[in-house]
Amino acid sequence: MTMNFEKYDSKPTRHGFGEGLVELGEKDERIVVLGGDITGSVMTSMFKDKFPDRFFSIGIAEQNATTIATGLALSGKVPFFASYGAFCALRNADQLRISVCYNEANVKIGGGHSGISVGPDGATHQILEDMAFLRALPHMTLVVPCDYVEARKATVAIGEFDGPAYIRFGRSATPVFTRPETPFVLGKAEVFRPGNDVAIIACGPMVWEALVAAEELSREGIEARVINLHTVKPLDVETVVTAARECGAVVTAEEHQILGGMGSAVAQAIVKNAPVPMEFVGVTDTFGGSGDPDHLMEVFGLTSEYIVKSVRKVVKRKAQESSSIQSITQVGELGEGPENYPKPGEKYPMEELQKAEANYPPEGVPEKSLEPVG
Amino acid sequence: MPYTNERQTPEKLSEIAGEIRRDIIRSLVVAKSGHSGGPLGSSDIFAALYFGGVMNYDPNNPWMEGRDRFVLSAGHMCPVLYATLANAGFFPRSELLTLRQFGSRLQGHPGRDMHLPGIETSSGSLGQGLSIAVGMAMADKLVDGNTARVYSLTGDGELQEGSIWEAVMSASHFKLDNFCMIVDNNDCQIDGRIGDVMNVYPLKEKFESFNFHTIEVDGHDLAALVEAFEEAKSVKGKPTCIIAKTYMGRGVSFMEDDYKWHGNPPNPAQAEQALADLDA
Ligand SMILES: Cc1ncc(C[n+]2csc(CCOP(=O)(O)OP(=O)(O)O)c2C)c(N)n1
Helix, strand or coil: CCCCCCCCEEECHHHHHHHHHHHHHHHCCCEEEEECCCCCCCCCHHHHHHCHHHEEECCCCHHHHHHHHHHHHCCCCEEEEEEEHHHHCCCCHHHHHHHHHHCCCCCEEEEECECHHHHHHCHHHCECCHHHHHCCCCCCEEECCCCHHHHHHHHHHHHCCCCCEEEECCCCCEEECCCCCCCCECCECEEEECCCCEEEEECCCHHHHHHHHHHHHHHCCCCEEEEECCEEECCCHHHHHHHHHHHCCEEEEEEEECCCCHHHHHHHHHHHHCCCCEEEEEECCCCCCCCCHHHHHHHCCCCHHHHHHHHHHHHHHHHCCCCCCCCCCCCCCCCCCCCCCCCCCCCCCHHHHHHHHCCCCCCCCCCCCCCCCC | CCCCCCCCCHHHHHHHHHHHHHHHHHHHHHHCCCCCHHHHHCHHHHHHHHHCCCCCCCCCCCCCCCCCEEEECCHHHHHHHHHHHHHCCCCCHHHHHHCCCCCCCCCCCCCHHHCCCCCCCCCCCCCCHHHHHHHHHHHHHCCCCCCCCEEEEEECHHHHCHHHHHHHHHHHHCCCCCEEEEEEECCEECCEEHHHHCCCCCHHHHHHHCCCEEEEEECCCHHHHHHHHHHHHHCCCCCEEEEEECCCCCCCCCCCCCHHHCCCCCCHHHHHHHHHHHHC
16 A cells, blocks of 8 residues: 655644543543653643543652552553653663563553654753663563654553553654554554665654655655554564565664664564665764754754665665675765764854853843854 | 852852852753753852852862862752852853753753863763762762762752662761762652652651751751851761752742742743842
């Protein structure tokens, strides 16, 4: 089936999570939600307002919330705990491993504000390593919805099966391009665009970037198959390997470290079954930093532009044997990769600061931040 | 001219705290994101600590051996730390207008990778800074004759993290009398009042039962704050916890004691009102 996607709205995926929780709450009495003091930002406040008796505020205690959720699950409830991904995927890692997964407890975690696009809060809050851990956990299901509409479906879907699950969201408003009728089945990757020259496999809002890249590549005569790999675990090996066999080259795209993320999972499936050249778009073994979300996505190489560069490279590699050895985290050809975060003093050199010091404090309310250099 | 770490009078300290607050507003209004409430509420604590003759530091030699160290465990409150450090001369005050910008040393949460003078550690994941501070105090104790002290500030919501109590337990176990923690007790966190989100009270009894020397103080009384820090220095064989009763957003009429100002910046009109309030 060929689907045509266009952007018709812009909304954060976490909004779909909030709505999905309410939908679940209406259908299933066993659904309970645990809050970690940021219920407004991760949208669990919607459930809290609707079902105050089934909402429990645990405070800033992610390890405790995760293990309390386990106890609730082992007593027949279906608990959802949500926080920023930075604090509910790794702060509570041991609890997720032993209490949740080893028990096969029916605990659902919602990780908000994931990835570089968290923006000005900076590196501490830009979780980029969660998937590497979560996909290694036995019994864990890991879902990364591509837009707001899919986020709602995915939330309902994980609430309806028995077992541990983690669902990953961004903070920013991102393009909404799927519809309620767009197919969504947990564990089943969807081909969003046909093509046989290369496969672009993406998850989360990077799926939209992949679709944009595919349009541009089409103008160059490269027809890319775009796959929405919303369920990172369990992996739809069949769809991935079929794409590798039919396209002969694969590029993955994710808002996560290249090391250990969705691309690594895809690479394992492909190397085992149908080795073809692969390129990886993701964060190149570095921490993030403060800045405007869209700008950071460009600087860290997480836009359609870098998918295009990686496709051009992988298509070339498909045609010719190469004997060169390249690092796993190199994006595109040498010199094409993202520039990453500036060194201290690069954007705001001391001489400029000292010049500005003459006019500090400004009269009244300062109007804009200091001009960066370059 | 930056202020120095000579002991200032309470009147002068209050003036400096006002300047810190104005700088917080200036940096946040241009950043267009960031935390107003906690930083404004704790400005008096920072004024007392850095300008009350309490801490031993040298802005011209920020990493000097034997310095006293400050660890901001509640990393989101960094606008007040940045404003304080700038007023102490660690870096130009103009740099405050780069807060949260791309490439700024003033990251949304302190990042040690940016090498900003005065920033001892990255922080922003609540509950970790306090343990780092305990480790620093332990290291200082290993050096004979070292009189360096380690200070660390936590939020009161932050006390809900279990790791806080592990840090507290070890500070007491290792008899770290060179360790002084401050709780910014504004009774506010993101979702509401502390007692509604997850009760952590009573605080004094808790810290005392962990064998801390515990001082409750009005966190807006500069003389009392300096006195509490000096009292902590005289305590032997145990760590000190200063529970500072504060009001979130102190000094800005429409922010005061309102938890909704935990994580928002003022817009230009609100900043104008805020600066007017602070000048009054
Ligand atoms: C481990 C962790 N969990 C959650 C957060 C998100 N967060 C940042 S500040 C905050 C509330 C802190 O409350 P409090 O310590 O009272 O600080 P105040 O509101 O007074 O500024 C939360 C939940 C975080 N930074 N780290």
